[in-house]
Amino acid sequence: MPSSLSESRESQPRASAPHDRPVQLLNPSGRRVPHAPYDDYVADVSGDQLASLYEDLVIVRRLDVEATALQRQGELGLWPPLLGQEAAQVGSARVLRPDDFVFSSYRENAVAYCRGVKLTEMLNVWRGTALSGWNPYEVGMATPAIVIGTQALHAMGYAVGAKLDGEDSVAVAYFGDGATTQGDVNEAMVFAASFRAPVIFFCQNNQWAISEPVTLQAQRPIADRAPGFGIPSVRVDGNDVLAVMAVMRRAVEQAREGGGPTFIEAITYRMGPHTTSDDPSRYVDPLEREEWAGRDPLARVEAHLREAGILDDALAASIARRADEAAAEFRAGCTEQTDPPPLAMFDHVYAEPHRGIDEQRRQFGEYLESFEEEN
Amino acid sequence: MAEMTLAKALNASLRRSLAHDDRVLIMGEDIGTLGGVFRVTDGLKKEFGGDRVMDMPLAESGILGMAVGLAFKGFRPVVEIQFDGFIYPAFDQIVTQVAKLHYRTRGNVRMPITIRVPFGGGIGAVEHHSESPEAYFAHTAGLRVVTCSTPQDAHTMLQQAIRCDDPVLFFEPKRRYWTKGEVDEDALDRDDVLPMGSARVVVPGSDVTLVTYGPLVATAIDAAAAAAAESGGGDADAVSIEVIDLRSLAPVDVDTVVASVAKTGRLVIAHEAQRTGGIGADLAAELTDRCFYHLEAAPQRVTGFDIPYPASRHEEHFLPDLDRILDAVDRTMGRRPAFYAGAVL
Numbered sequence: 001m002p003s004s005l006s007e008s009r010e011s012q013p014r015a016s017a018p019h020d021r022p023v024q025l026l027n028p029s030g031r032r033v034p035h036a037p038y039d040d041y042v043a044d045v046s047g048d049q050l051a052s053l054y055e056d057l058v059i060v061r062r063l064d065v066e067a068t069a070l071q072r073q074g075e076l077g078l079w080p081p082l083l084g085q086e087a088a089q090v091g092s093a094r095v096l097r098p099d100d101f102v103f104s105s106y107r108e109n110a111v112a113y114c115r116g117v118k119l120t121e122m123l124n125v126w127r128g129t130a131l132s133g134w135n136p137y138e139v140g141m142a143t144p145a146i147v148i149g150t151q152a153l154h155a156m157g158y159a160v161g162a163k164l165d166g167e168d169s170v171a172v173a174y175f176g177d178g179a180t181t182q183g184d185v186n187e188a189m190v191f192a193a194s195f196r197a198p199v200i201f202f203c204q205n206n207q208w209a210i211s212e213p214v215t216l217q218a219q220r221p222i223a224d225r226a227p228g229f230g231i232p233s234v235r236v237d238g239n240d241v242l243a244v245m246a247v248m249r250r251a252v253e254q255a256r257e258g259g260g261p262t263f264i265e266a267i268t269y270r271m272g273p274h275t276t277s278d279d280p281s282r283y284v285d286p287l288e289r290e291e292w293a294g295r296d297p298l299a300r301v302e303a304h305l306r307e308a309g310i311l312d313d314a315l316a317a318s319i320a321r322r323a324d325e326a327a328a329e330f331r332a333g334c335t336e337q338t339d340p341p342p343l344a345m346f347d348h349v350y351a352e353p354h355r356g357i358d359e360q361r362r363q364f365g366e367y368l369e370s371f372e373e374e375n
Numbered sequence: 376m377a378e379m380t381l382a383k384a385l386n387a388s389l390r391r392s393l394a395h396d397d398r399v400l401i402m403g404e405d406i407g408t409l410g411g412v413f414r415v416t417d418g419l420k421k422e423f424g425g426d427r428v429m430d431m432p433l434a435e436s437g438i439l440g441m442a443v444g445l446a447f448k449g450f451r452p453v454v455e456i457q458f459d460g461f462i463y464p465a466f467d468q469i470v471t472q473v474a475k476l477h478y479r480t481r482g483n484v485r486m487p488i489t490i491r492v493p494f495g496g497g498i499g500a501v502e503h504h505s506e507s508p509e510a511y512f513a514h515t516a517g518l519r520v521v522t523c524s525t526p527q528d529a530h531t532m533l534q535q536a537i538r539c540d541d542p543v544l545f546f547e548p549k550r551r552y553w554t555k556g557e558v559d560e561d562a563l564d565r566d567d568v569l570p571m572g573s574a575r576v577v578v579p580g581s582d583v584t585l586v587t588y589g590p591l592v593a594t595a596i597d598a599a600a601a602a603a604a605e606s607g608g609g610d611a612d613a614v615s616i617e618v619i620d621l622r623s624l625a626p627v628d629v630d631t632v633v634a635s636v637a638k639t640g641r642l643v644i645a646h647e648a649q650r651t652g653g654i655g656a657d658l659a660a661e662l663t664d665r666c667f668y669h670l671e672a673a674p675q676r677v678t679g680f681d682i683p684y685p686a687s688r689h690e691e692h693f694l695p696d697l698d699r700i701l702d703a704v705d706r707t708m709g710r711r712p713a714f715y716a717g718a719v720l
Binding site: 101103130131132135136137142143145147150152153154155156157158159160161162164165171183184187188190191194347348349350351352354355356357 | 400426431432434436437439440441442443444445446447448449450464467468471472475476477478479480481482483484485487516517519539540541572625626627628629630
């Protein structure tokens with residue numbers, strides 16, 4: 001383990017690799033392309049393991065489509081689709097151990113899936129039955145942050161805590177290109193560098209912050225900012241699950257060994273709307289979307305696996321069946337969720353008794369009961 | 376018992392907290408090697424090391440966000456905000472995260488974060504160094520807001536705040552940092568220790584209830600003494616003021632104030648913070664609701680004016696003082712007309 005925080009602050013930051021081209025290991029046609037030194041980080045990934053990652057990609061896309069349908073049918077109030085970002089999320093999340101901790105934004109539902117969040121628990125927030133779905137400590141993932149960029153600081157703080165506790169677990173902050181403009185994300189990088197925190201800043205640059213193109217946030221590659229904070233960074237093809245896994249493994253390994261933070265910019269594309277309330281036809285050039293459709297994260301893995309003889313029609317059908325089953329479970333878990341009782345809204349405001357809330361709950365309870373008596 | 380200043384009592388309280396629980400961490404700007412600009416953390420880094428008493432990079436949102444992450448990891452961070460007027464960069468983290476995470480996670484994640492804030496004026500400072508921002512936080516569900524007025528309360532209440540599993544804004548009356556008083560360092564362990572959320576009657580009285588907190592408690596005690604001693608027309612002119620130190624601003628111990636006003640029938644509330652939307656406004660409404668038939672006069676507020684905290688050569692006029700407090704007391708006694716008398720016809 002690294003020595004104390006105060007000592008580590010005096011050590012020098014590592015040099016950063018130049019960003020000549022984003023790391024890519026599977027090109028859009030599914031051909032394996034070399035990219036040192038990242039090849040070594042996935043040398044152990046067998047055909048079967050890649051098929052398993054492919055299954056993850058298929059399932060999370062299927063769930064995402066189902067959730068959008070549920071919103072359209074009035075079962076969910078809102079849904080933020082991750083269509084197009086499956087590889088960035090699955091490739092990074094599958095690297096983590098159970099004792100690592102994720103602090104994400106609201107679009108990281110594939111990350112949540114990989115962390116073991118129950119399907120129904122992904123939907124509470126969007127159905128409006130609760131402000132969170134799962135117990136963060138059971139899956140090593142915090143409740144997603146909605147205020148943009150706030151979670152980057154939490155990940156950094158958690159990582160400092162892990163270091164203070166002498167553990168080799170890491171924290172990951174997931175955020176988008178829009179968040180990189182927020183002060184919190186920049187402050188998190190300053191602090192992480194100063195404390196040499198074992199945190200990975202994982203930016204999914206999906207090119208859009210609702211209607212604002214990334215060029216409004218950054219005039220240079222986003223990853224170029226991190227070295228200025230003393231944090232090495234890497235750009236990766238975010239639609240290449242293998243490359244994402246490789247850069248994430250390298251970053252996590254370095255963090256575990258006391259090497260401090262890494263910034264990863266996963267270059268991807270938000271193929272859907274910001275949320276189901278959004279209308280991208282007002283601002284997205286259809287040709288641009290078409291171009292990105294040609295870089296689909298699932299298609300290239302499928303092509304690669306078929307070429308390698310690992311995936312055949314029977315396996316593809318079985319994966320599709322499992323995805324349909326997951327979607328059915330997802331749907332049932334959504335529609336079966338009932339509204340919480342009124343007085344439950346007073347629960348958990350405080351951890352300890354609070355005279356103000358207790359009194360308001362009592363009064364509102366009496367008020368509600370007064371109608372029951374009349375009936 | 377030992378005599379110490381309020382600042383020293385806070386220092387001793389932090390030392391006890393660090394020794395009592397190894398999950399307690401102290402974080403802030405200049406709090407380590409320097410010992411804090413008010414020296415409240417003096418010597419703590421030397422005694423407990425830089426991993427427990429941590430100088431922070433200069434970003435208040437960053438500090439609070441880091442504290443949230445540490446709380447997720449099971450730590451109990453105690454954050455120092457250097458001055459009241461510098462808390463605003465951290466406002467978002469405090470209001471959207473610190474205050475709401477326990478609720479958001481349905482009780483799964485606790486945020487036992489104590490945020491120490493030197494507050495209030497009267498020290499001749501430049502802008503942003505004399506403010507009283509407590510109402511912003513009292514308005515935010517999920518936070519507890521307390522303030523101390525004596526070295527004993529400073530010592531006891533800060534430990535209570537740190538041990539509390541909820542986030543606590545701990546406002547320290549900076550112009551009283553150098554006030555001395557006797558401190559029983561073992562008071563926290565006594566059976567009769569007053570809970571952090573309770574108000575205290577500091578001067579008993581029968582004519583007017585005077586409620587205040589933090590830096591104005593000392594002023595209120597002086598006002599009560601002056602009113603009791605008024606001798607212009609003999610005993611008939613003397614007013615018996617019951618002074619209540621609110622201590623907890625969220626939640627407010629309304630019951631203690633109600634019990635007093637039920638007895639006196641008159642209520643004066645004093646604070647340095649601006650009037651509109653202040654602690655006094657809410658308390659006046661609550662007491663009017665609960666003591667309507669006991670009131671002999673409309674509740675009066677003595678507060679800072681609804682202007683930005685002015686330049687220091689103005690502050691003696693801005694800050695409620697003994698005379699303005701007694702003026703309000705006189706109005707509740709019918710000795711002076713209410714400010715708005717005759718306005719409603």
